[in-house]
Amino acid sequence: MHIFFSDAHLGFGSREDSRERERHILRFLEHVGTLNPESLWIVGDLFDYWFEYRTVIPKEFVRTIGAIAALADANIPVEYVIGNHDFGHKNFFESELGVKVHRDDVERELAGHRVLISHGDGKALNDMGYLILKKILRARTSNALWRWLHPDIGIGVAARASRKSRDHTTKKHYGGERPGEADGLQVFAQKKIEKEGFDLVIMGHNHRAAVVEFDGGTCVNLGNWMGKERTYLEVGEEKVELRKWRSIGEP
Numbered sequence: 001m002h003i004f005f006s007d008a009h010l011g012f013g014s015r016e017d018s019r020e021r022e023r024h025i026l027r028f029l030e031h032v033g034t035l036n037p038e039s040l041w042i043v044g045d046l047f048d049y050w051f052e053y054r055t056v057i058p059k060e061f062v063r064t065i066g067a068i069a070a071l072a073d074a075n076i077p078v079e080y081v082i083g084n085h086d087f088g089h090k091n092f093f094e095s096e097l098g099v100k101v102h103r104d105d106v107e108r109e110l111a112g113h114r115v116l117i118s119h120g121d122g123k124a125l126n127d128m129g130y131l132i133l134k135k136i137l138r139a140r141t142s143n144a145l146w147r148w149l150h151p152d153i154g155i156g157v158a159a160r161a162s163r164k165s166r167d168h169t170t171k172k173h174y175g176g177e178r179p180g181e182a183d184g185l186q187v188f189a190q191k192k193i194e195k196e197g198f199d200l201v202i203m204g205h206n207h208r209a210a211v212v213e214f215d216g217g218t219c220v221n222l223g224n225w226m227g228k229e230r231t232y233l234e235v236g237e238e239k240v241e242l243r244k245w246r247s248i249g250e251p
Contacts, residue, residue, distance in 0.1 A: 001038060003039070004040075004222055004232065005225070007201075008046050010022055024154075025067075038110075040071060043118075043204045045119065045204065049070075049086065049088075050089065052088060052090045053062060078099045081105070082119065083204065094210070114198050115235070116198045118201070118202070119204055120206065123184070131249070187204065196218055200218050201217065229244060230246075
């Protein structure tokens with residue numbers, strides 16, 4: 001079995017809200033360890049902002065980082081497809097945690113399925129403006145200049161860049177907002193399934209949990225962990241199931 005989740009946005013909102021969200025993530029990651037899956041996939045925006053230096057990372061996420069390290073130490077492969085908010089990775093996750101970081105979409109054979117895994121940013125309708133912004137933010141030159149800033153300043157700038165990205169995506173018309181209108185990410189997935197032969201397309205980004213069947217395959221949007229839905233995906237040979245996480249004591 002393979003497990004997927006996305007869009008926890010740790011660091012967003014008040015400190016109390018972010019910590020509460022992190023508590024659920026920590027319990028979930030502990031649960032993942034008991035399942036001993038073939039792999040765990042973080043499909044972008046685990047953090048609302050992330051920018052690392054050669055010797056410095058954001059300190060407020062240390063508990064989650066430790067939980068991910070524990071899974072990797074238990075020989076559970078952890079793979080991380082970065083999103084539009086947590087783009088500032090260098091090599092910490094790979095060199096220190098043993099987590100494979102992907103900066104682009106990933107194609108894999110998993111549990112007998114041909115799978116495309118993408119955060120989903122840049123896949124919506126009419127998203128050229130974001131694609132230009134993405135290219136600038138992730139350019140090697142931009143990141144090199146950014147790292148000349150003191151970490152207290154640079155990480156603060158990363159947080160502001162995250163808010164700019166949120167302003168763009170909040171105003172973005174993804175499709176599907178109006179009755180009878182197609183969801184732009186689902187349109188992208190349908191093309192991948194029907195024209196390129198994928199069995200399963202897994203995305204996040206727009207926070208709308210959904211499982212949609214097309215001719216020849218399935219599109220899953222992983223939803224988010226910012227409210228009470230807290231959805232995640234289990235993929236096995238016999239099932240593709242989007243589930244809701246409930247911590248102990250919750251109704």
